[in-house]
Structures are given as C-alpha cells and as structure tokens.
Amino acid sequence: MGKLGFYYDATYCTGCKTCQIACKDKNRLDIGTIFRAVKDYEIGEYPNASIYHISMSCNHCEHPACVAVCPVGAMYVAEDGTVIHDDDMCIGCKACVAACPYGAPKFVEAKNIVQKCDACAAIRAAGGNPVCVDACPMRVLEFGDLDELAAKHAGENLVKDLPVLPSSETTNPSILIKVKDSMLLEGAEEAYL
Numbered sequence: 001m002g003k004l005g006f007y008y009d010a011t012y013c014t015g016c017k018t019c020q021i022a023c024k025d026k027n028r029l030d031i032g033t034i035f036r037a038v039k040d041y042e043i044g045e046y047p048n049a050s051i052y053h054i055s056m057s058c059n060h061c062e063h064p065a066c067v068a069v070c071p072v073g074a075m076y077v078a079e080d081g082t083v084i085h086d087d088d089m090c091i092g093c094k095a096c097v098a099a100c101p102y103g104a105p106k107f108v109e110a111k112n113i114v115q116k117c118d119a120c121a122a123i124r125a126a127g128g129n130p131v132c133v134d135a136c137p138m139r140v141l142e143f144g145d146l147d148e149l150a151a152k153h154a155g156e157n158l159v160k161d162l163p164v165l166p167s168s169e170t171t172n173p174s175i176l177i178k179v180k181d182s183m184l185l186e187g188a189e190e191a192y193l
C-alpha cells in the first residue's frame with residue numbers, strides 16, 4: 001500500500017458541514033475546536049459570480065512541517081504514512097500549530113496540549129472509513145491509497161494547490177481535489193454563509 005490520503009470532489013460539495021460536525025462529534029471536541037473545517041468562498045461579480053466550498057482536515061503531508069518542529073516527537077509519521085499526534089507525549093509548546101501551513105494542529109486549552117485529525121486511525125484499524133467520509137451525504141470525500149484514488153479518478157481535474165490554500169511545494173499534502181474552474185481563479189474571498 002502506498003501513501004494514504006483524502007480525495008475531495010469540490011464540484012458536488014454543497015457546503016453542508018456534515019463532515020465537520022461528524023468529526024467534531026466523534027472526537028468530542030470543545031466549542032471552538034474543529035479538526036475538519038468547511039470554508040466557503042465567493043469569486044466574481046454578478047452575473048458571473050460563483051461560490052465554492054473546501055472541506056479540509058489534516059492533509060497528512062509527505063513532508064509534514066508539524067513533525068519537523070516537534071521537540072519531543074509527539075507529532076510523527078505512522079507506518080501507514082498518516083501524521084499522528086501522541087497526546088501523552090505532548091508538552092503543549094504549540095510549535096506544530098505555528099509550523100503547519102494548513103492550520104491542522106489545534107491547541108486545546110482545557111487539556112493544555114495540541115490535538116489533530118488522525119484520519120480516524122482506530123476506526124480504520126477496524127476496517128472502517130474516517131467518520132467525515134461516511135457522514136458526507138453527497139459522498140464527496142474518500143480516503144485511501146493516493147495512487148489508487150488518482151487512478152480511480154483519472155481524467156478529473158485533480159489538484160493539490162488552489163489560490164486560497166498554501167503552496168504544496170514544501171509539504172506535499174496527501175490530498176487530491178477535484179475542482180470547479182472558478183476555484184483556480186485568483187481573488188476569491190471567504191464567505192460566511
């Protein structure tokens with residue numbers, strides 16, 4: 001098996017945030033803490049206006065900036081290639097929070113540690129999918145071997161980089177995004193729906 005990651009079909013995403021809520025519920029996260037966030041963007045002007053949504057969690061990067069800066073090894077790359085955080089080792093220094101260009105690690109004040117998406121490692125170990133994948137009513141999320149996902153979705157407009165996201169050049173995120181043409185245009189602004 002190769003590198004694991006997410007496939008996200010933004011062309012059918014309705015921005016309902018069910019994936020975000022399922023993740024928050026499964027991880028029993030406090031108010032204000034989310035591991036998967038759905039953001040809405042608008043671009044253009046009437047009559048050529050467009051809106052799109054981006055559902056993002058930890059991208060389980062090939063070269064994770066969070067792992068590189070963790071002074072105690074609490075953030076590490078697991079055997080399956082996912083980026084995992086060991087809560088018991090964490091000293092709450094927030095170095096990983098500052099380093100991640102995607103904002104995936106979250107400092108949880110009540111616990112005085114950092115936590116993040118682990119792609120539902122325990123559920124996957126039992127043969128299931130991450131909860132965000134199974135919760136999506138439009139089935140726009142998939143998780144698995146990136147090479148297999150790329151082959152399955154060959155011919156689709158798949159990217160890792162978008163104008164509203166940080167460059168993937170240094171981290172090489174494990175995500176494939178099927179985009180609408182408007183998502184490739186500069187000048188989109190976050191919308192609050």
